[in-house]
Amino acid sequence: MNTVEQAVIIGTGLVGTSVGLALRRAGVRVWLRDRDSRAVAEAVRLGAGHPLPATARPSVDLAVLAVPPAAVGEVLRDAQREGLAKHYTDVASVKAPIIVAAAGHGCDMRSFVPGHPMAGSEQSGPGAARADLFVGRTWALCPTAAVRPEAVATARALAELTGAAPTELSAEAHDRAAAIISHLPHLVSSALAAQLRTADSTALRLAGAGLRDVTRIAGGNVPLWLDILSQNADPVADTVDDLIEDLRHVAAELRSRAAIADSNASPAPALASLLDRGNDGRQRLMAERSS
Amino acid sequence: MNTVEQAVIIGTGLVGTSVGLALRRAGVRVWLRDRDSRAVAEAVRLGAGHPLPATARPSVDLAVLAVPPAAVGEVLRDAQREGLAKHYTDVASVKAPIIVAAAGHGCDMRSFVPGHPMAGSEQSGPGAARADLFVGRTWALCPTAAVRPEAVATARALAELTGAAPTELSAEAHDRAAAIISHLPHLVSSALAAQLRTADSTALRLAGAGLRDVTRIAGGNVPLWLDILSQNADPVADTVDDLIEDLRHVAAELRSRAAIADSNASPAPALASLLDRGNDGRQRLMAERSS
Structure with missing residues (x-):
């Protein structure tokens, strides 16, 4: 069974930081990155992981893109160019436009599993994060025809490590x-x-x-x-x-x-x-x- | 200050039974009536009061009409004909049509204070009643020009006895x-x-x-x-x-x-x-x- 030993989270808002807290609790080594260094610092302080080092990159199984929907395509392209992780997933609330954008940015669709944990809050920012945000919730995964089975298995493992139930369905559904x-x-x-x-x-x-x-x-x-x-x-x-x-x-x-x-x-x-x-x-x- | 020593509640659904529980807790003697005898029996069992006796009527300060909005006019007319209480109030969620209906049924508008406790539940029936339903909530009172001040004071006392805050405003507002x-x-x-x-x-x-x-x-x-x-x-x-x-x-x-x-x-x-x-x-x- 595929699992996640090390993960990178890009975007330490409410959802990203909650994923970090949940993975840490499950024993995963978590690295954090955000274009806002204060958001990273707060997520680190809350125990969601460690700042991703600029050099001496760790060997990461999965990168979780927890950025706004409109940013996912570009952030995924850049992360794949950097070779940040073996597999990639996102948490955006829409899926078909994300796939279109990722393909449009020339991303490698074999390692990318579009995802959406069905949990959130009317609050935002790392300060509102909770380790149990995903417990008992559905985590939607919308694998494309291009994706490798091991990428899907890794994304499923992510969902399960946070206490969520992964469910596969098409992006359109x-x-x-x-x-x-x-x-x-x-x-x-x-x-x-x-x-x-x-x-x-x-x-x-x-x-x-x-x-x-x-x-x-x-x-x-x-x-x-x-x-x-x-x-x-x-x-x-x-x-x-x-x-x-x-x-x-x-x-x-x-x-x-x-x-x-x-x-x-x-x-x-x-x-x-x-x-x-x-x-x-x-x-x-x-x-x-x-x- | 006017107060309520004995009250009759007509209609032992969620709101009526909750009023009964709250008044009992405040030391008021509460009499219950409903056209459904099982609803009265359940409200009695829950401790909301005693069945209103058919004869040997107690001396009641206030009758609380907790019946559906469309029934208030007729129930008020009948209760006033019986001489059930000194003062009357209702709990319906609309107020101007209640006043029109009461006047249309020839009710005595001097003893009637249209009221609406701003509390409820998506549940219904006496089984869903709670003694603290009105605590900290607003209880709207819409006195007409015809009403006696002591009737308004008694309705205000009712609201306060249940833990609610009485607020007077026009029926239209x-x-x-x-x-x-x-x-x-x-x-x-x-x-x-x-x-x-x-x-x-x-x-x-x-x-x-x-x-x-x-x-x-x-x-x-x-x-x-x-x-x-x-x-x-x-x-x-x-x-x-x-x-x-x-x-x-x-x-x-x-x-x-x-x-x-x-x-x-x-x-x-x-x-x-x-x-x-x-x-x-x-x-x-x-x-x-x-x-």
């Missing part, structure tokens, strides 16, 4: 799934939170746990999410259109009911259907997660 | 606020969860904590929310329109960017603005709640 389960929710949470910016203070004082939960992810890092949503533009736009269609029907129905004197007399089929389907979808999510 | 902080989030959470009903199982397995949080309230009781959203139809439809407008711009922008070869080159002002405003709104919410 990943991106459609991510649009529904992550990107659309982020956009909608932001749109809800945006309405609070100009709301009365009284309204905000009335707010309860429901609003706090539903807007939590709206607190996420703006440049990162601008990048993620832009990279997955078409699948996200499709899901937004579906959601708008649902809400448009409900709004029209509510207005027509408000115009009726005794609104309790008239049925509200669009609203009833949306609430029912919402109940079903929520139940399905919770069942799937606990299975 | 309450309903506009509730649309933004509660009703729209519920609708949108349902619309997000509805998309999960038909999603691939793979997609659901990839789901993380963000999706779980954002769809939690979609698990709420469908008939209750159908009632709430229908009663607050116009304010809710207004906020839905605003949200759709935001999302429509973003979807159009994403599609136009997807059509460009190097999408990183083109700016995304609508998306960037939405994410920024979402960040601001979330920060404002958390600041308001902690102040």
Whole structure:
């Protein structure tokens, strides 16, 4: 079985530093690099690994690219030119555009396994990292036709060392799934939170746990999410259109009911259907997660 | 200072039973009534109070109507005809339609204080009740021009006995606020969860904590929310329109960017603005709640 004895992490933000902490806990030797030397210093202080030496390079099994989606292609090309590691993976929230970008930059696709651990936080930076961020979570791997089996095995070993469950699927399936389960929710949470910016203070004082939960992810890092949503533009736009269609029907129905004197007399089929389907979808999510 | 020595709770669901538990803990004598005798029996078993006797009526300071919004007018009229208590309040999530319905049913508006404790759960029924449901929460009171000051003082005492902070505002201000902080989030959470009903199982397995949080309230009781959203139809439809407008711009922008070869080159002002405003709104919410 392939395993990871030494790893390099490029990008010591929340995810990169969490990978470092998890691998260190699993006994892996971890080297860290970031273009921001303070971020490396903080990740080192937190125990996520040691700074990657400029010379006397260690023999590294796997380089984990934990940089923003738009940067992965270039960073991968440079790392491969340096011969930084035997195998490479990334953690970006979109996969098909990453593969296109990597191929476009002339990267060696035989050693690269596109990956995405399904875990994160609305916080960012190494200070928010946690060694247990990936425990019990799914780690998506989207191997291309070009990749060597041992690269995939190494990426699977990485996921398992952090406590995650590796799952292989195509980049396109990943991106459609991510649009529904992550990107659309982020956009909608932001749109809800945006309405609070100009709301009365009284309204905000009335707010309860429901609003706090539903807007939590709206607190996420703006440049990162601008990048993620832009990279997955078409699948996200499709899901937004579906959601708008649902809400448009409900709004029209509510207005027509408000115009009726005794609104309790008239049925509200669009609203009833949306609430029912919402109940079903929520139940399905919770069942799937606990299975 | 007015206080509550004996209270009747009509409707022993989640909120009514929680009020009973909280009042009992504060030393109030609590009587319970529900048209479903099993719900009363369960609330009694949980310690929320005693069944309201059919004869030998106690002298009750306050009746708390914890019935669905559409039922409040009629239940209030019947309770006042019975002379059940000195003062009356309700807990419905909409306030202007409740006042219209109560007046329409010929209720005595001098003893009725429309109220709404800003606390709840996606669960329902007496079994989900909690004595601390209202601790630290806002309890909205929307006194009309007709109400006696001692009725308002008694309703304020109720809120304080449960650990909540009473806040007076107009019914219209309450309903506009509730649309933004509660009703729209519920609708949108349902619309997000509805998309999960038909999603691939793979997609659901990839789901993380963000999706779980954002769809939690979609698990709420469908008939209750159908009632709430229908009663607050116009304010809710207004906020839905605003949200759709935001999302429509973003979807159009994403599609136009997807059509460009190097999408990183083109700016995304609508998306960037939405994410920024979402960040601001979330920060404002958390600041308001902690102040």
